[in-house]
Amino acid sequence: MRPTFSVTARAGAARLGQLTTAHGVIDTPAFMPVGTYGTVKALTPEELTGLGAQIVLGNTFHLMLRPGTAVIAAHGGLHRFMHWEHPILTDSGGFQVFSLKSLRRISEEGVRFRSPIDGAEVRFTPEDSMDVQLALRSDIAMALDDCTAHPATEAQARESMERSMRWAARSFAHYHRGEAPPGGLFGIVQGGMHLALRRASLESLLRLDWPGLAVGGLAVGESEEERLGVLDAVVPHMPADRPRYLMGVGRPEDIVAAVLRGIDLFDCVIPTRHARNGHLFTHTGVINIRNSIHRSDLAPIDSACDCYTCRNYTRAYLRHLDRCNEMLGSRLNTLHNLHFYLGLMRALRAALAAGALDGWAREFFAGRRADEA
Amino acid sequence: MRPTFSVTARAGAARLGQLTTAHGVIDTPAFMPVGTYGTVKALTPEELTGLGAQIVLGNTFHLMLRPGTAVIAAHGGLHRFMHWEHPILTDSGGFQVFSLKSLRRISEEGVRFRSPIDGAEVRFTPEDSMDVQLALRSDIAMALDDCTAHPATEAQARESMERSMRWAARSFAHYHRGEAPPGGLFGIVQGGMHLALRRASLESLLRLDWPGLAVGGLAVGESEEERLGVLDAVVPHMPADRPRYLMGVGRPEDIVAAVLRGIDLFDCVIPTRHARNGHLFTHTGVINIRNSIHRSDLAPIDSACDCYTCRNYTRAYLRHLDRCNEMLGSRLNTLHNLHFYLGLMRALRAALAAGALDGWAREFFAGRRADEA
Numbered sequence: 124m125r126p127t128f129s130v131t132a133r134a135g136a137a138r139l140g141q142l143t144t145a146h147g148v149i150d151t152p153a154f155m156p157v158g159t160y161g162t163v164k165a166l167t168p169e170e171l172t173g174l175g176a177q178i179v180l181g182n183t184f185h186l187m188l189r190p191g192t193a194v195i196a197a198h199g200g201l202h203r204f205m206h207w208e209h210p211i212l213t214d215s216g217g218f219q220v221f222s223l224k225s226l227r228r229i230s231e232e233g234v235r236f237r238s239p240i241d242g243a244e245v246r247f248t249p250e251d252s253m254d255v256q257l258a259l260r261s262d263i264a265m266a267l268d269d270c271t272a273h274p275a276t277e278a279q280a281r282e283s284m285e286r287s288m289r290w291a292a293r294s295f296a297h298y299h300r301g302e303a304p305p306g307g308l309f310g311i312v313q314g315g316m317h318l319a320l321r322r323a324s325l326e327s328l329l330r331l332d333w334p335g336l337a338v339g340g341l342a343v344g345e346s347e348e349e350r351l352g353v354l355d356a357v358v359p360h361m362p363a364d365r366p367r368y369l370m371g372v373g374r375p376e377d378i379v380a381a382v383l384r385g386i387d388l389f390d391c392v393i394p395t396r397h398a399r400n401g402h403l404f405t406h407t408g409v410i411n412i413r414n415s416i417h418r419s420d421l422a423p424i425d426s427a428c429d430c431y432t433c434r435n436y437t438r439a440y441l442r443h444l445d446r447c448n449e450m451l452g453s454r455l456n457t458l459h460n461l462h463f464y465l466g467l468m469r470a471l472r473a474a475l476a477a478g479a480l481d482g483w484a485r486e487f488f489a490g491r492r493a494d495e496a
Numbered sequence: 497m498r499p500t501f502s503v504t505a506r507a508g509a510a511r512l513g514q515l516t517t518a519h520g521v522i523d524t525p526a527f528m529p530v531g532t533y534g535t536v537k538a539l540t541p542e543e544l545t546g547l548g549a550q551i552v553l554g555n556t557f558h559l560m561l562r563p564g565t566a567v568i569a570a571h572g573g574l575h576r577f578m579h580w581e582h583p584i585l586t587d588s589g590g591f592q593v594f595s596l597k598s599l600r601r602i603s604e605e606g607v608r609f610r611s612p613i614d615g616a617e618v619r620f621t622p623e624d625s626m627d628v629q630l631a632l633r634s635d636i637a638m639a640l641d642d643c644t645a646h647p648a649t650e651a652q653a654r655e656s657m658e659r660s661m662r663w664a665a666r667s668f669a670h671y672h673r674g675e676a677p678p679g680g681l682f683g684i685v686q687g688g689m690h691l692a693l694r695r696a697s698l699e700s701l702l703r704l705d706w707p708g709l710a711v712g713g714l715a716v717g718e719s720e721e722e723r724l725g726v727l728d729a730v731v732p733h734m735p736a737d738r739p740r741y742l743m744g745v746g747r748p749e750d751i752v753a754a755v756l757r758g759i760d761l762f763d764c765v766i767p768t769r770h771a772r773n774g775h776l777f778t779h780t781g782v783i784n785i786r787n788s789i790h791r792s793d794l795a796p797i798d799s800a801c802d803c804y805t806c807r808n809y810t811r812a813y814l815r816h817l818d819r820c821n822e823m824l825g826s827r828l829n830t831l832h833n834l835h836f837y838l839g840l841m842r843a844l845r846a847a848l849a850a851g852a853l854d855g856w857a858r859e860f861f862a863g864r865r866a867d868e869a
Contacts, residue, residue, distance in 0.1 A: 160820045161816065161817075167827070194812055206809055419566070439567055443533070444533070444535060451540065453823060
């Protein structure tokens with residue numbers, strides 16, 4: 124089913140909304156935990172649901188290589204393969220192919236690359252990306268894009284953006300060529316840090332009827348000022364009745380800043396990756412559990428937090444697990460960090476519902492100090 | 497509190513019993529999951545309880561080095577450190593010191609060894625082992641023993657066993673020297689594969705009033721015949737009113753064979769370590785999930801199993817997680833293997849309670865085929 128979106132409250136550019144898919148409703152603004160290989164690292168689907176996750180992200184590129192599309196299709200799709208009954212968004216694979224750098228060759232047709240798993244040459248076109256995402260039965264599929272390198276000249280960014288737009292049209296045509304697809308396809312605005320190109324990209328996309336649009340090509344090394352500049356140039360022109368997804372961003376403060384500018388959907392590896400590296404979020408900033416000051420610390424990560432980890436374990440225990448490379452440490456840290464992110468989204472939604480977003484955001488930014496990590 | 501034991505049913509040498517400690521009752525025959533560093537690898541205490549574990553094992557040697565006794569003592573003991581409210585048995589550290597081989601020097605006083613963590617020289621006497629176990633507040637502590645190498649001549653085994661007996665007496669005296677200890681101390685029968693030495697070791701231990709006794713120095717490379725020979729020589733002479741613990745054993749068939757000979761308590765790393773290596777127990781034997789025959793297999797590990805893993809995931813998914821080194825794979829495999837072991841103990845206890853152990857055991861041994869792994 125094609126996802127539908129309704130906005131239920133506004134505060135300036137910010138929106139409270141509901142995104143409805145075949146596998147359930149997502150309250151927005153929403154954060155999507157990243158489940159690269161068909162698992163949000165270290166957690167079960169029941170734990171994710173318990174944390175309040177309503178949608179997870181799967182990586183088309185990685186799943187296509189391992190276990191391969193056919194294995195997942197044999198399970199009836201990614202939901203059953205990974206035992207996740209709720210909505211799934213899959214990226215297109217564009218960003219991962221972009222990250223391969225020397226291993227890939229881009230042409231108008233698509234990309235050819237050497238598999239980092241077994242060295243085999245793989246062809247990956249917009250049509251291939253759609254075929255994989257259709258087989259995974261994603262609720263939200265993404266058009267294949269050509270991620271623009273950063274920094275890029277205007278000419279480089281234009282060439283890349285225009286290719287992305289041609290690939291977006293091919294993605295759209297292929298995704299909708301057969302019977303009703305299982306979900307909906309989102310287009311991706313590109314154009315690097317060049318605001319005119321960003322607006323041209325959006326205009327190009329708007330020739331087709333996407334159920335949602337994303338801003339891609341950010342979180343690639345640009346400054347915060349550049350990123351917010353792109354959002355300020357693009358988001359006001361994105362359709363008000365469609366969900367807006369900021370890909371790969373970011374830190375809690377980045378998410379709040381983007382919500383204030385009208386973004387509805389987020390994904391980022393920060394909470395889960397930070398957790399495995401011992402960087403843990405608190406309401407005043409990030410701590411590094413590996414720091415020796417936590418050696419005998421009987422306090423929880425954050426005394427204001429009511430997650431399972433903070434209710435039951437000390438910093439000393441978590442530091443010990445980290446030092447011993449115990450998997451339980453990654454689990455407990457991941458639970459905590461995702462609780463923090465999903466709690467942040469709940470707080471944003473509550474503030475929006477209460478008409479109190481401005482005050483909430485002021486307090487949020489005032490309460491953060493320099494990170495220990 | 498000193499643990500107490502009551503036998504509620506018998507079948508030949510086998511016993512159904514209850515071992516009561518300050519932190520709860522353990523139904524025997526019981527299997528104790530191994531929690532080396534204050535965590536049964538990959539699982540939470542709630543998951544262990546859900547699987548039916550009533551007691552876990554902690555490793556004195558490892559915890560003494562990391563995070564150090566003082567850190568755990570600052571938490572009020574190992575239970576609170578690791579958030580496990582139920583009984584804990586700690587080994588003495590003897591077996592780990594024994595495993596250090598070239599890094600250790602044994603004298604009458606105790607052992608001196610180089611820490612494998614930081615290379616510092618560490619002294620470890622029977623009194624040290626007791627001090628650590630008292631600080632951990634174990635429900636069941638173990639006497640420090642000198643593990644006999646295998647194979648050993650009669651003279652070597654005698655010297656080692658006699659040292660173990662002197663260390664056992666020192667352990668007993670030190671453990672009971674002050675106020676009432678938090679738990680009880682078990683003695684350990686040594687003597688290698690030499691049956692007369694085994695009996696002499698037991699006789700020596702029986703001069704003191706241990707609340708339970710263990711058979712140590714097995715699962716060190718001996719044959720099944722040798723191991724069963726030691727049990728047949730020793731167990732019939734162990735006090736009928738005290739729990740009997742077979743240390744470090746073993747495979748499901750080893751556990752059943754030992755229960756039939758009158759053993760009540762078991763610990764072994766096999767279910768948890770096998771899980772992390774992809775070796776999974778089924779009612780007909782062990783499968784290796786890494787085997788390519790499982791690539792697209794939509795069946796659960798064991799269709800007769802009702803564990804969380806088997807209810808929700810396919811072999812294909814578990815193989816995929818293993819190939820991607822995903823932590824969730826180790827979690828799901830560990831849940832399954834421990835469910836298998838703890839279910840085996842439940843089945844043994846049910847057969848004992850129903851007076852049907854003989855028939856159950858015959859069926860158990862008949863149903864097992866050669867392992868795939």
